[in-house]
Amino acid sequence: MTSRRNDLLRQPPTLQCTFVDERGRRCPERRRLELDHVEGFARTGKHAVDALRVLCRMHNQGAAEKMYGRTFMEAKRKGQLVPVRVPPSRSSPEPA
Numbered sequence: 212m213t214s215r216r217n218d219l220l221r222q223p224p225t226l227q228c229t230f231v232d233e234r235g236r237r238c239p240e241r242r243r244l245e246l247d248h249v250e251g252f253a254r255t256g257k258h259a260v261d262a263l264r265v266l267c268r269m270h271n272q273g274a275a276e277k278m279y280g281r282t283f284m285e286a287k288r289k290g291q292l293v294p295v296r297v298p299p300s301r302s303s304p305e306p307a
């Protein structure tokens with residue numbers, strides 16, 4: 212299932228940020244590239260290979276800010292957010 216993802220990572224000559232601005236100019240960044248989850252990993256909770264795109268760090272941050280909101284991302288960067296994982300069967304502590 213990860214073959215396409217591996218393909219993306221294995222082709223450095225063609226790897227380039229896929230961000231296109233409002234004038235149709237593609238971002239020339241070829242370094243500091245990251246795989247972005249189009250649907251948002253925090254939303255779907257799964258890695259869908261068809262929903263991956265290559266973005267440079269700057270545009271990946273920008274896309275995440277658009278999706279989750281600037282306040283959320285700033286809080287996340289400052290470490291003010293705790294992971295949204297709830298441990299199983301811990302919500303009702305049993306009396307000792």
Ligand SMILES: [Zn+2]
Pocket residue numbers: 228229230238239240266267268269270
């Ligand atoms: Zn870019």
